[in-house]
Amino acid sequence: MEGWQLQCCGELFAVGDEVAWKLKEPDLAWLERALDPGTAILAPLGHAGRWPEETDELRFDGYLVDLIRSHDGPFGRDQRLHL
Known part of the structure; x- marks a missing residue:
């Protein structure tokens, strides 16, 4: 998950x-x-409120591990959520 998604x-x-x-x-x-x-990617996360209700969801509860890390990639610094 990108940092801006957590913010907005x-x-x-x-x-x-x-x-x-x-x-x-x-x-x-x-x-x-x-x-x-x-790096393993199962599915990118969508913008809140912009997808149809029937779209699949990632849903969990419990502990979060390694919540945010910094990543320098070809498009600059990125913040990703690790669960």
Whole structure:
């Protein structure tokens, strides 16, 4: 998850809260350029309120691990959420 998504979309959450995000098919060509080799991507997260209700969601509760890390990629500094 990118840092701006935490800032503009949805409510803040803490350890133990239930969290859900809409998912979509990843743009693999862009991801190959943007991420380190070997990084696993299941699905990118969508903008809040912009996807149909029937869109699949990633939903979990419990502990968050390695919440935000810095990543220097070909498109500059990025903040990603690691669960």
